[in-house]
Amino acid sequence: MLSHLSIRDIVLIERLDIDFSAGLSVLTGETGAGKSILLDALSLALGARGDASLVRHGAAQGQVTAVFDLPAAHPARELLRENAVEEEGDLVLRRVQTADGRTRVFINDQPTSVALMRRLGHALVEIHGQHDERALVDTAAHRDLLDAFGGLTPRAEAVRTAWRAWRDAEQAFSRHRAKVEAAAREADFLRASVEELAKLDPQPDEETALADERAQMMRAEKIASDIADAQEVLSGNASPLPALASLLRRLQRKAQEAPGLLEEIITPLDEALLSLDAAQSAVDDALRATEFDPQRLEQAEERLFALRAAARKHNVTVDDLAALRDRMDADLADLDAGEERLGLLEKEARARRDAYDGEAKLLSEARHHTAGALVEAVMAELPALKLERARFIVNLDSEPDDRMEEGIDRVEFWVETNPGTRPGPIMKVASGGELSRFLLALKVALADRGSAPTLVFDEIDTGVGGAVADAIGQRLARLAERIQVLSVTHAPQVAARAHTHYLIAKSGGHDRVTTGIAVMDTASRQEEIARMLAGATVTDEARAAAERLLRENAAAAE
Numbered sequence: 238m239l240s241h242l243s244i245r246d247i248v249l250i251e252r253l254d255i256d257f258s259a260g261l262s263v264l265t266g267e268t269g270a271g272k273s274i275l276l277d278a279l280s281l282a283l284g285a286r287g288d289a290s291l292v293r294h295g296a297a298q299g300q301v302t303a304v305f306d307l308p309a310a311h312p313a314r315e316l317l318r319e320n321a322v323e324e325e326g327d328l329v330l331r332r333v334q335t336a337d338g339r340t341r342v343f344i345n346d347q348p349t350s351v352a353l354m355r356r357l358g359h360a361l362v363e364i365h366g367q368h369d370e371r372a373l374v375d376t377a378a379h380r381d382l383l384d385a386f387g388g389l390t391p392r393a394e395a396v397r398t399a400w401r402a403w404r405d406a407e408q409a410f411s412r413h414r415a416k417v418e419a420a421a422r423e424a425d426f427l428r429a430s431v432e433e434l435a436k437l438d439p440q441p442d443e444e445t446a447l448a449d450e451r452a453q454m455m456r457a458e459k460i461a462s463d464i465a466d467a468q469e470v471l472s473g474n475a476s477p478l479p480a481l482a483s484l485l486r487r488l489q490r491k492a493q494e495a496p497g498l499l500e501e502i503i504t505p506l507d508e509a510l511l512s513l514d515a516a517q518s519a520v521d522d523a524l525r526a527t528e529f530d531p532q533r534l535e536q537a538e539e540r541l542f543a544l545r546a547a548a549r550k551h552n553v554t555v556d557d558l559a560a561l562r563d564r565m566d567a568d569l570a571d572l573d574a575g576e577e578r579l580g581l582l583e584k585e586a587r588a589r590r591d592a593y594d595g596e597a598k599l600l601s602e603a604r605h606h607t608a609g610a611l612v613e614a615v616m617a618e619l620p621a622l623k624l625e626r627a628r629f630i631v632n633l634d635s636e637p638d639d640r641m642e643e644g645i646d647r648v649e650f651w652v653e654t655n656p657g658t659r660p661g662p663i664m665k666v667a668s669g670g671e672l673s674r675f676l677l678a679l680k681v682a683l684a685d686r687g688s689a690p691t692l693v694f695d696e697i698d699t700g701v702g703g704a705v706a707d708a709i710g711q712r713l714a715r716l717a718e719r720i721q722v723l724s725v726t727h728a729p730q731v732a733a734r735a736h737t738h739y740l741i742a743k744s745g746g747h748d749r750v751t752t753g754i755a756v757m758d759t760a761s762r763q764e765e766i767a768r769m770l771a772g773a774t775v776t777d778e779a780r781a782a783a784e785r786l787l788r789e790n791a792a793a794a795e
Contacts, residue, residue: 238721239279239362239691240327241304246296247281247334248274249743249752260736261717264725264754265765270741271752272725276364276695279303282330283362284355287340298335304328305361311690313360322347328361330354364693365676380604380648382679383631385687386614387607392600393644399596400642403589410582417575420568427565427572430551434562437547444555447541454537471517478517481510594637597645601635604646608633614682615675621708622674623701628653629675630660650679673697674709681712684719691721698728706730710790729769733786738762763787 244253249271266272281287282303292299305328307313317324323345331343332354342354384393420427471478485506492499548555608631615629630651637645652667652675653660660666667675677697680688698709706728714734716722726732738757745751757765763783764775770786771779 238306239303239723240306241302242279242282243302243304244275244278244300246293246299247278247291247301248293249750250274250278251293251751253752253754255739255754257721257723258737259717259721261714261722261724261734262737262739263732263735264723264739264741265727265732265769266741270743272741273695274752275741275754276693276725279362279693280364281334282332282354283358283364284342284351285358287332287334287338287351289334289336289338291334292336296336298333300331300333302329302331305330305691307361307690311360313357316353316357316360317344320349320353322349322353328357330357359689361689362691362693363689364695365673365697376647376649377643379631379650380643380646382683382687383604383607383611383633383648386611386683387603388686389600389603389607392596392603396593396596396600396644397642399589399593400640403586403593403640406582406586406589410579410586413575413579413582416568417572417579420572420575424569424572427569431562431565431569434547434558434565437543437558439544439547439555439558439562441556441559444541444544447537447544451537451541471513472521478510478513481506481513485510590640593640597640598637600644601646604644604648605633605635608648611682615678618678618681618712619674621705621711622678623705623708624654624671624674624678626655627671627675628660629678650675670700674701674705677709677712681715684716688720691723692716694722694724694726696725696727698726698731701728703730710734727769729766729783729786732762732766732769733783733790738765740765759787 238259239257241257242253242255244250246252253275264272264275277285277291278301281291282301305313307328313328314324317328329343329345331346333341333343335341340351342349342351344354344357384390485503488499488503488506492503544555544558547558551558551561553561612629612631619625619627619629630653632649632651634647635645636647639645639647650663651660652663652671654666654668654671658666663672663675673694674697677694680692694713698706701709707730710728710731710733713722713724713731717736724731724735732738739754740757740761741752741754743750743752763780766783766786767775767779770782
């Protein structure tokens, strides 16, 4: 339930803090005191659209904080867990609205989105007024309310589960059928391609290895002739090495005859012969290294070109050819075994559909039974609300072939406001005052089922007489036995039934006006109800009537 509301600098509200309790709380005050501002501020904290005009004139920003006391199993806590928001203790929604139009959202002091705040708000509070359509305009909500009334929510969830299983089976069947049909259209091409690639048998990284080998052989081919020329010069018939070696030997023999004369010639010549001999060995080694089989070069080139041609043909890289072969082979296998598997998938989809149909039929039968009970419960509330000539109708249209996640039923609440008139959808047929009373009757019939833990009614008693207002008060009090109810009212009969009575009033001078709120004690409450009975001038008779009204309601509550 809503336990605390704090408002700062919103329209006429400068600073306001309110603690709320369980049961029925009413908010009263003269027209223009700021009751609608209070509800606008609460709506802001529940994720309503922000607006710079909500910020109090002269303030940089406004802020609203709503604190909720929730049981551990409330759906809002699951929402918090799904969105990684701390969910221990009270739930605190805080909305900051700046004067330049920007807005910031905090949930349990964590920055988050307006969308999450709005989802939480829908789970926490319902605000209803004469022209509020949220509870009744969406026909999907009508179906949910019917399920909540009959305790059919678990059965409806079973239908959703069966629907998802059927949908998944149908999708698997459709995907495989499309795959088999595509494979069948390309069967000849696939078989030829698989045969070609199997014969080619591409290996991982083969292109790189072949390209490197080919480049190496081509480089060797280019320099082999130069190395051969060097070998011819150093080792061939015209080689200078034998002549130089003979010359060196002659000089070495003559050196003994002329000591000190030939050493300057013999030493460099000897070193030169050693270097030429080393060069000759190196040339021989290089020549052996450049030796390759021309046939191997031709084979490598043919293999490389064949791989690249196949890659171009199939629009893949050479390295992907093996994977392509495997995929095509698998597609052929699917084609060969596809009909059998397709039959199994079709059988599975049919079984899932039959399972859904069975669950949906049971839910539909339960809904038809529940519809009558809901009509009876709502109709029992209408006479006291001066709708005794009206008729509430649950228009339930079931179509077995119209399979939806929610079942096979389309549910819409209809009304007939007077005998002989044409029934129709409640949002189109009922007037504003009638709509609010139908809504109240529906909420009383539902009690705490299908409802947020806090209900706010905004002047739903406007324009009704004393007896109807008293009936509205009775039903609000009955609702408040199960859930928290807040009611903005001008009806003393409603105000007299409250557990807590708040007075909203304006204060201040000509230049600065603020809206405030206060919890009233017994005496001030009696005076306020007297004002509501009498109008501008409160008479002793009005005070006596207010005292009697409070006393009677206190006795009835006991």
